[in-house]
Amino acid sequence: MTDVLSGADVLVGTDWAAQHRADPNVRVVEVDVDTAAYDQGHVPGAIGWNWTTELCDTLVRDIVPKAKLEKLLGASGITPDTTIVLYGDNNNWFAAWAFWQLKVYGHRDVRIMDGGRKKWLAEGRELETTKPSMKTTTYAAKEPDLSIRAFLPEVQRALGRPNTAMVDVRSPQEFTGEILAPPGLPETCQRGGHIPGAKSIPWGKACNDDGTFKSRDELAALYGGQGVTSDKDVIAYCRIGERSSHTWFVLKYLLGYPNVKNYDGSWTEWGNLVGAPVER
Amino acid sequence: MKSEEFQERRDELNGWKINVVSYRVGDRYYCTIDNVDPGARFARAEGATREEAEAAALEKATRYLQQTRRFPTS
Numbered sequence: 001m002t003d004v005l006s007g008a009d010v011l012v013g014t015d016w017a018a019q020h021r022a023d024p025n026v027r028v029v030e031v032d033v034d035t036a037a038y039d040q041g042h043v044p045g046a047i048g049w050n051w052t053t054e055l056c057d058t059l060v061r062d063i064v065p066k067a068k069l070e071k072l073l074g075a076s077g078i079t080p081d082t083t084i085v086l087y088g089d090n091n092n093w094f095a096a097w098a099f100w101q102l103k104v105y106g107h108r109d110v111r112i113m114d115g116g117r118k119k120w121l122a123e124g125r126e127l128e129t130t131k132p133s134m135k136t137t138t139y140a141a142k143e144p145d146l147s148i149r150a151f152l153p154e155v156q157r158a159l160g161r162p163n164t165a166m167v168d169v170r171s172p173q174e175f176t177g178e179i180l181a182p183p184g185l186p187e188t189c190q191r192g193g194h195i196p197g198a199k200s201i202p203w204g205k206a207c208n209d210d211g212t213f214k215s216r217d218e219l220a221a222l223y224g225g226q227g228v229t230s231d232k233d234v235i236a237y238c239r240i241g242e243r244s245s246h247t248w249f250v251l252k253y254l255l256g257y258p259n260v261k262n263y264d265g266s267w268t269e270w271g272n273l274v275g276a277p278v279e280r
Numbered sequence: 281m282k283s284e285e286f287q288e289r290r291d292e293l294n295g296w297k298i299n300v301v302s303y304r305v306g307d308r309y310y311c312t313i314d315n316v317d318p319g320a321r322f323a324r325a326e327g328a329t330r331e332e333a334e335a336a337a338l339e340k341a342t343r344y345l346q347q348t349r350r351f352p353t354s
Contacts, residue, residue, distance in 0.1 A: 033321050034312070040326075041281065041305045090314070090321055121283040121303055128281065171318035176353045183296045183315040184322030184344040192351055204319045243318065280353055 010111050010253045011213065014120055017085055017113045021045040026083045027076060031055070031094040032117065033242075041127030043087065043113075043120060047076050047134065051094045051242070055101060063101050063149075063264065070139045073107075077134030080108065087113035087120070091204070091211045093242045100245040100262055104149060106142030112249065115211040122210065148252070150235045150261035152269060158235060159196060159277070165228040166198040167236045169247045170267065174239070175200040177280040180271075181239065188239065189271030193278040195237070199226045203243045206250045219255055230257045237263040237270075281306050285330070290316065293338065294345045300337070302330050311337040 012020075020026045021044055028046040030038045038048035049055060054072055055064050064072070078084060084107060086095035095112055102110045113120070121127075158164040173179045177192030194200070205222055206214055213219070228234060234251055236244040241264030248262040270276050286303040297316035302309060311333035313323040322344050325336030 034324055036324075040310055041283065089312075090319060093320075118301070122286045122288075124282050124284055124286065126282055127305060173317070178350055178353050179348060180351070181348070182318050182320040182322070183348045184313075184341060185320060186347075187349070202318055204317070 009109075010249075011114050012085055012111050013114055014123060014125065017043060017087070017120075018125060020083075020085070023083075025081070026085060027078050028085045028087070028113075029076065029098070030088055030117065031086060031098045032089040033094055034089055037089050037117065039129065041129055044126055044128045045132050046087075047132060049076075049098060051097060055094075055098055063104065066105060066141050066144065069101070069105055070141050073139040073141070074137045075134065077137055078139060079137050080139065083109040083111065085111045085113055087116045089117045091118065091207050091246070092116040093203075093246055096246040096249045097242040099249055100148065104144050104146075106145060114213060118211045147259075148248070148261055150237075150263040150265075152263075152265055152273075154261075155195065155235060155237075155263050155265075155270070158233070161233075163232055165232045165234045166195055167223075167226075167228055167234060167244075167247060167251075168194045168198040168200050169203040169236055169238045169243050170194075170200075171202055172200055174267070177278075188268045191271050191278050193271070193280040194267075195270055196277050196279040198237075198279075199228060201226055201228065201247070203238070203246045206247065213250065213254060216254060219250055223251065223255065230255070232259070234260045235263050236260065237266040239267045240264070241266045285309075287330075293341055296345050296348070298341060300334065302334055304330070309333040313337050313341045 030048045035050050088095040175194045180187040180192045236247040238244040251257045252260040283303045288301045299314040302311040309330045310326045314321045323337050323341035327333035
């Protein structure tokens with residue numbers, strides 16, 4: 001895998017991250033599902049963001065508010081010109097979640113370290129446990145770009161529309177309703193199944209065993225083979241919106257689809273909604 | 281310091297496929313357990329040896345997986 005895939009400048013390799021970790025124009029940020037992982041050891045110079053407290057609104061269910069993101073980026077020493085390189089566990093689930101939110105608020109240069117934390121560890125690369133101190137900045141985010149975010153009414157209107165491809169990126173067992181949450185995790189919905197008409201393309205099919213993304217040709221075959229093509233409006237969803245942000249990243253940035261949205265309400269919204277149609 | 285002795289293997293626990301990752305950082309061993317599908321990490325532990333870390337993580341994983349219900353789909 002090369003450092004930059006498909007010329008999109010959004011994917012960097014572990015070598016690139018190692019070489020640029022002290023570059024003042026680059027800020028490496030770890031975002032994990034397991035919020036304790038960063039403290040066990042992280043890419044030297046990397047800062048850590050906590051998705052449960054820093055990348056969301058902790059009162060209302062919503063993505064991080066603009067002012068809160070500005071404060072986080074400022075405290076992280078990031079300016080609008082900084083190249084932000086995200087990585088994390090679970091093949092970059094929450095790194096992709098952070099990527100999506102940074103794009104919602106218009107940060108120009110955001111990249112993902114291909115393979116994430118797992119690849120860095122597997123390669124026996126250097127780690128440190130100290131948190132780097134940052135010179136704070138004043139960051140002004142752009143107004144949210146809602147062209148990459150789907151809300152419930154849009155998803156409801158899209159039901160049955162032939163020009164919209166709905167992609168359910170959860171596991172096949174969640175898709176069929178056999179289970180209500182990934183094995184070992186708490187159930188967070190009242191009904192199992194999927195949004196009528198959705199295609200089941202689990203997020204992990206986009207990755208190789210080492211956590212890196214598959215080639216452009218393989219990805220194009222994966223999604224195109226299910227009718228999820230670039231001429232359609234695509235809406236990706238999962239359970240809470242982080243796995244679907246991973247698929248959103250693949251479709252939008254690695255395959256260059258023009259109209260892709262992440263429905264972050266996902267199954268925790270749809271599967272709890274009174275009267276919502278469900279297919280099994 | 282570096283991550284060393286990185287190992288990854290597939291296993292089965294309570295009828296669920298799991299992915300067990302373990303490695304050493306300094307003098308501590310860490311173990312994380314993901315469900316293979318969809319690939320979510322749901323248990324982790326650390327210990328003075330790999331065996332200790334894995335045993336503790338597997339014990340947690342067993343407990344969490346017991347709470348996962350299966351529903352008929354047809």
